[in-house]
Structure formats: C-alpha cells, structure tokens
Amino acid sequence: MKTFQERLGIELPIIQAPMAGVQGSALAIAVSNAGGLGSLPCAMLSTEQMRTEFAKIRAATSKPYNANFFCHTPPEPDAAREAAWRAALSKYYREFGIDPSKIIAGPGRAPFSAEAADVIEEFKPTVVSFHFGLPEQRLLERIKASGCIVLSSATTVDEALWLEARGADAIIAQGFEAGGHRGMFLTDDVGTQVGTFVLVPQMVRALKVPVIAAGGIADAKGVAAALSLGAAAAQIGTSYLICPEATTSGVHRTALKSEAARNTTLTRLFSGRPARGIVNRLIRELGAMNEIAPEFPLASSALAPLRAAAEKLGDGGFSPLWCGQNASGCAEIPAAELTRTLARF
Amino acid sequence: MKTFQERLGIELPIIQAPMAGVQGSALAIAVSNAGGLGSLPCAMLSTEQMRTEFAKIRAATSKPYNANFFCHTPPEPDAAREAAWRAALSKYYREFGIDPSKIIAGPGRAPFSAEAADVIEEFKPTVVSFHFGLPEQRLLERIKASGCIVLSSATTVDEALWLEARGADAIIAQGFEAGGHRGMFLTDDVGTQVGTFVLVPQMVRALKVPVIAAGGIADAKGVAAALSLGAAAAQIGTSYLICPEATTSGVHRTALKSEAARNTTLTRLFSGRPARGIVNRLIRELGAMNEIAPEFPLASSALAPLRAAAEKLGDGGFSPLWCGQNASGCAEIPAAELTRTLARF
Numbered sequence: 001m002k003t004f005q006e007r008l009g010i011e012l013p014i015i016q017a018p019m020a021g022v023q024g025s026a027l028a029i030a031v032s033n034a035g036g037l038g039s040l041p042c043a044m045l046s047t048e049q050m051r052t053e054f055a056k057i058r059a060a061t062s063k064p065y066n067a068n069f070f071c072h073t074p075p076e077p078d079a080a081r082e083a084a085w086r087a088a089l090s091k092y093y094r095e096f097g098i099d100p101s102k103i104i105a106g107p108g109r110a111p112f113s114a115e116a117a118d119v120i121e122e123f124k125p126t127v128v129s130f131h132f133g134l135p136e137q138r139l140l141e142r143i144k145a146s147g148c149i150v151l152s153s154a155t156t157v158d159e160a161l162w163l164e165a166r167g168a169d170a171i172i173a174q175g176f177e178a179g180g181h182r183g184m185f186l187t188d189d190v191g192t193q194v195g196t197f198v199l200v201p202q203m204v205r206a207l208k209v210p211v212i213a214a215g216g217i218a219d220a221k222g223v224a225a226a227l228s229l230g231a232a233a234a235q236i237g238t239s240y241l242i243c244p245e246a247t248t249s250g251v252h253r254t255a256l257k258s259e260a261a262r263n264t265t266l267t268r269l270f271s272g273r274p275a276r277g278i279v280n281r282l283i284r285e286l287g288a289m290n291e292i293a294p295e296f297p298l299a300s301s302a303l304a305p306l307r308a309a310a311e312k313l314g315d316g317g318f319s320p321l322w323c324g325q326n327a328s329g330c331a332e333i334p335a336a337e338l339t340r341t342l343a344r345f
Numbered sequence: 346m347k348t349f350q351e352r353l354g355i356e357l358p359i360i361q362a363p364m365a366g367v368q369g370s371a372l373a374i375a376v377s378n379a380g381g382l383g384s385l386p387c388a389m390l391s392t393e394q395m396r397t398e399f400a401k402i403r404a405a406t407s408k409p410y411n412a413n414f415f416c417h418t419p420p421e422p423d424a425a426r427e428a429a430w431r432a433a434l435s436k437y438y439r440e441f442g443i444d445p446s447k448i449i450a451g452p453g454r455a456p457f458s459a460e461a462a463d464v465i466e467e468f469k470p471t472v473v474s475f476h477f478g479l480p481e482q483r484l485l486e487r488i489k490a491s492g493c494i495v496l497s498s499a500t501t502v503d504e505a506l507w508l509e510a511r512g513a514d515a516i517i518a519q520g521f522e523a524g525g526h527r528g529m530f531l532t533d534d535v536g537t538q539v540g541t542f543v544l545v546p547q548m549v550r551a552l553k554v555p556v557i558a559a560g561g562i563a564d565a566k567g568v569a570a571a572l573s574l575g576a577a578a579a580q581i582g583t584s585y586l587i588c589p590e591a592t593t594s595g596v597h598r599t600a601l602k603s604e605a606a607r608n609t610t611l612t613r614l615f616s617g618r619p620a621r622g623i624v625n626r627l628i629r630e631l632g633a634m635n636e637i638a639p640e641f642p643l644a645s646s647a648l649a650p651l652r653a654a655a656e657k658l659g660d661g662g663f664s665p666l667w668c669g670q671n672a673s674g675c676a677e678i679p680a681a682e683l684t685r686t687l688a689r690f
Binding site for chain 1: 521522569571575
C-alpha cells in the first residue's frame with residue numbers, strides 16, 4: 001500500500017498552492033524540482049497559454065506537478081447589476097480620470113472545459129486539482145483516463161464527502177485561515193467556514209481518501225502540526241508570494257511585507273466570490289462582503305482599470321491583495337529553499 | 346529552569362477551560378484530580394458562592410486548580426437601548442406569555458473586584474485566569490503577592506503583548522474556533538480574529554512567556570498538534586460540556602449531541618459581547634451580531650425569562666448554546682477519563 005506521498009511521487013509533504021494571477025510555471029518548476037509538488041494555476045490562462053506553460057514545466061523538470069482549474073458555473077451577465085456596480089465605483093473612476101464607457105470585459109476566469117481536457121490529455125500532469133467542486137463527470141473521466149490524480153478543495157465536511165463520492169482521490173481541507181478564494185461550493189454562507197485546526201481532523205475522520213491541510217500553515221512547525229492532525233500533506237500558498245519566482249505585483253509584495261498583512265478579511269468585491277485578502281481602501285470604503293459586486297467572476301472587469309491606474313501610482317488600494325491569515329512565513333528567498341525549509345521539522 | 350507544566354504542578358498539559366454558567370467545582374475537581382488543571386468560572390458567582398466553591402475544591406483535591414474571572418468595565422445602563430432591545434423581543438414575550446414589565450435584572454457578570462481579591466488571598470488557588478484583559482494593577486498585585494500564577498486570554502498578537510507587558514505569566518491564545526466569549530479587549534472588530542493554527546505560532550514567536558493553545562482542540566491529536574505549534578499546554582472547553590460533572594442544561598446537551606453543533610457562529614445577542622455558540626432561533630431571526638442587544642453584560646436580563654420559558658418546553662431557541670467549532674470531542678464520559686484521553690497522544 002503506497003503512501004499518498006509515494007503515489008504522488010514527491011519527496012516532501014509540501015504542495016505549493018496554485019495562485020492564479022500571481023504565479024506561472026516558474027514557481028511550479030522551482031517547487032517541484034525541490035521535492036515538493038509545484039502547481040500551475042490555469043483558471044486565467046487560454047488553452048494556448050496553458051500549452052506554453054506546460055511545455056516550460058516539462059522542459060525544466062521531470063518531477064511531478066499539479067495543474068489547477070476552477071469549475072464554477074459562469075453566471076448570466078446582468079446589465080442592471082453591472083451598472084449598479086459601476087455606479088458604486090464612479091467616484092473612483094473620477095478620482096483616477098477613468099472613462100468607464102471604455103471598460104471592456106477582461107479575460108476573467110473560465111471553468112474547466114473540453115478544450116482544457118485536451119491539454120490535460122496531451123501533457124498528463126501527475127495531479128489535476130480543482131476549486132469550487134469538480135467538473136462534469138464526462139470531463140472528469142477524461143482526466144482520470146489520462147492517469148492524473150484528482151484533488152479538490154473542501155471547506156466543510158459535507159463538501160469533502162461530496163467530492164469523495166464523485167471520485168476525488170484526495171481532498172484539500174481549506175481552513176478559514178487560507179488566503180485567496182474560498183473553495184466553498186455547496187454553501188455561500190461564510191458563517192459555515194471553520195478553522196484548519198477543526199476541519200483537518202473532522203475530514204480525516206469522515207473520509208477514506210487522504211486529506212491535505214491548507215490555511216494558516218507558514219513554517220515547518222505548522223506542517224508538523226498539520227501532519228499530527230492526520231493530514232497526508234500540507235498545501236502552502238501565502239509564504240511563496242514574495243519568492244522571486246512568483247509574479248506578485250509590487251504593491252502586493254509591499255503589502256505582504258508590511259504590518260497591513262496582519263489584517264486580512266474575506267471579501268467578494270474583487271471577483272464576486274469570497275476570498276481572503278489584506279484589507280485595503282476598496283474593502284474599507286465599500287465593505288468586504290458588499291452584495292453590489294456582480295457574481296463571480298464578473299466583478300473584476302469594472303475594477304481592472306482602477307486597479308491598473310492605482311498600481312501605477314504604487315497604490316494597492318484597488319488590487320486584490322490575496323493573503324492568508326499567516327503571512328509570517330513570507331520570505332524573499334528562492335522557492336526551492338522555502339520548500340526545503342517548510343519540510344525541515 | 347522549570348517547564349510551564351512543572352511550574353503549574355500538573356501532570357498533563359491539559360487545562361479545562363472555565364465555562365461560566367455550565368459548570369461549577371465538580372468539573373474542576375474531576376479534571377484536577379485526573380492530572381489536568383481544573384478551572385472554576387467565578388464571573389457569575391457572588392463572593393459567598395466563590396467561598397463555598399473554593400472550599401469544595403479544597404476538600405476534594407490537593408491538586409492545583411484555576412479560578413477564572415472577567416475584567417470588563419461595566420457599562421452605564423442605557424434605558425433607551427434597553428427599551429429598544431425589549432421591543433425587539435416583544436413578539437417573543439407575547440408568544441411565551443411573558444410580562445416584560447416584571448423582568449428584573451439578573452445576576453449578570455461582575456468584573457474582578459477587591460472583594461474577589463479577598464477570596465483569592467484566602468484560598469490562594471495555584472492559577473488565577475482572566476478574560477477581557479487584566480484587572481487594575483493594585484488588584485493584580487494582590488493576586489501575585491498571594492503566589493498565584495496569572496493567565497489571561499489574547500485573540501491577537503497585540504493583545505498578547507499588552508498582557509505580557511502588564512505581568513501575565515502565560516497567555517492563552519484563543520483561536521477563532523473557540524466556543525463562548527471571545528476574550529478580545531483591544532478591539533471589537535471580529536474581522537481581526539484569527540484561527541488557532543495562526544495565532545499560536547505567532548504568539549510563540551512574539552512572546553517571552555508560555556503560550557496556551559485554545560480553540561478547536563477536541564482530541565489527543567489536536568493537543569499534539571497544538572504542542573508541535575509551540576504551545577506549552579492546551580485549553581479545552583467544548584469537549585467537557587456533556588460530561589456528567591458539567592451543569593450544562595438539557596437543551597444545550599441535546600444541541601451539542603446533534604447535527605446543529607456543526608453550525609456555530611459568533612453572536613452578541615446573549616450577552617452583548619461576541620461569543621461563539623450554536624445557531625438557534627434567536628440568532629437566525631435577529632441576526633447574530635445585531636447591534637440592538639445592549640452592551641455586555643446587559644443584554645442577558647431581557648432574555649432570561651424567554652430562555653427559561655422556552656427551556657421548560659425543551660426548546661433551546663433562546664438559550665446561549667455556547668460551543669466551539671469542533672464539538673466532535675464531546676463525550677458523555679467522566680471528566681477524568683476525558684482528561685486522560687486528551688493527553689494520550
């Protein structure tokens with residue numbers, strides 16, 4: 001009977017969390033080559049970009065890696081809601097001299113598709129992971145037939161049982177502390193979200209498949225604690241955000257290194273779904289969970305020009321500054337070194 | 346150099362969380378005799394009741410125990426606010442046939458006082474712990490002069506540093522997962538509250554004094570994980586709530602044993618301060634953090650007759666069903682057995 005680490009073929013029980021928008025293949029390659037599981041976030045990539053990135057990974061490492069996708073149901077665009085959102089942002093458009101009539105829909109985030117499955121069949125990454133549930137059965141079967149190990153995130157025991165029943169090979173227990181988007185998909189009540197300390201042992205008890213701990217883990221002691229709660233591995237995101245291989249923006253890096261990183265919150269303003277980030281001007285002024293932001297992923301388009309204009313001035317007030325509750329592990333060191341440090345317990 | 350456990354004189358790194366309203370000396374005695382640190386919550390006791398309870402403990406065990414107090418600043422009663430609160434509850438008064446004009450202020454919760462310090466000097470418990478900060482310097486000095494070890498709860502690193510600077514001998518890191526009242530005292534923004542997985546290592550790094558982990562710990566694996574995060578001991582509350590030695594009400598016990606215990610939230614309805622409990626009718630209908638409830642501890646008086654009337658019908662809809670996020674460790678077994686099980690890792 002192989003252990004989970006043996007099945008994945010990784011030397012260290014460390015999974016680098018896929019973080020769309022702040023990293024590409026470079027971070028994944030560094031972590032995989034160091035003995036952890038590097039992850040490539042694909043939710044914001046075209047299939048062409050995916051192929052380019054997968055090819056880079058294949059050229060740079062023979063180690064296992066993870067390709068991550070979202071699998072939300074895209075909402076119907078709602079003109080009235082979009083207009084209300086832009087009206088709520090109008091004072092900021094004026095402040096930054098932006099003409100809102102010129103805003104075009106951004107690349108957004110696309111769910112896993114038949115075209116993405118083609119890419120998976122072509123590159124056969126060791127692991128394919130999902131956020132917001134699982135893709136439809138037909139697509140999932142194509143991934144499994146390619147020999148990929150399938151992971152998905154759960155934020156409650158109910159979600160974990162749902163994923164296990166539908167064929168996930170291991171489940172990521174995403175505690176309340178985690179940065180970025182909550183993987184929640186059976187509920188939209190953030191009151192149901194529990195801490196890593198609670199979620200990991202509850203899922204270990206309830207599931208047959210291995211559990212990966214995520215949320216608030218930032219150093220080797222945290223990894224050791226996660227394993228002693230019964231996790232088969234730890235998934236770490238925030239700590240990698242200021243590594244040189246990440247593509248994290250300047251304003252985001254500055255915020256992560258500042259006192260501000262001690263104050264994070266769940267907010268739906270930046271995308272339409274609850275995600276944890278550092279409290280900044282937009283959150284303070286509109287309220288983190290304001291329902292005026294359109295449904296995921298539509299909220300981001302109207303913000304894009306504001307974000308760009310503010311960032312040009314070194315101002316992160318309109319940027320999603322994704323960050324978990326524990327930024328204390330952020331270090332400006334190569335990701336390989338960080339990976340080895342995380343596993344030295 | 347003595348370890349923290351040696352300084353306390355306890356065999357096991359287990360502290361039973363003081364839980365006002367649901368336990369008295371019997372639970373504390375059982376835990377202390379089993380080798381943990383039993384705790385007596387004194388916030389709802391008169392000094393006469395304290396003397397009776399301390400005498401019972403002294404008669405039943407020679408082991409160390411902890412006396413716990415609140416140290417909030419009592420608010421000025423506000424007639425308009427009380428009237429608004431009763432108006433919000435009026436439909437329930439009608440439903441249960443309660444005459445609100447006959448409601449009298451209940452015993453409430455008193456902060457630590459000179460009279461309580463007299464009792465401490467008389468009984469000299471090994472440990473005196475506080476919630477909501479520390480008492481004024483003059484009173485704290487009397488406790489220290491009695492040879493007691495002083496603990497207090499922190500929900501942020503800032504609060505922990507504040508307590509350490511003012512003389513606390515060890516700090517309880519109260520993670521977001523914990524049941525009952527948040528010990529928060531430097532902020533009233535629940536957005537600042539972080540998970541146990543984050544708070545413990547951050548406090549271990551920031552403090553010179555020992556850190557006790559609390560919140561979401563419900564079994565031996567949880568205790569082991571807390572220790573591997575650097576905690577000197579673990580404080581556990583919820584798991585003890587259905588032990589025979591606890592005085593937990595029937596409706597509360599029923600809720601703890603049900604699926605309902607998986608859905609907790611922070612609410613200020615029952616006391617005026619945020620506390621974690623199982624979502625019930627009052628919370629669902631008024632909203633967990635509704636500002637209409639008067640300031641701590643004044644909110645409870647107007648609820649008392651409703652709670653009593655509903656409980657008579659086996660209905661816990663108006664009772665504070667305090668519970669942490671992890672009720673999976675609740676067991677109807679003697680507290681001594683539970684204590685030993687928690688330490689068997």
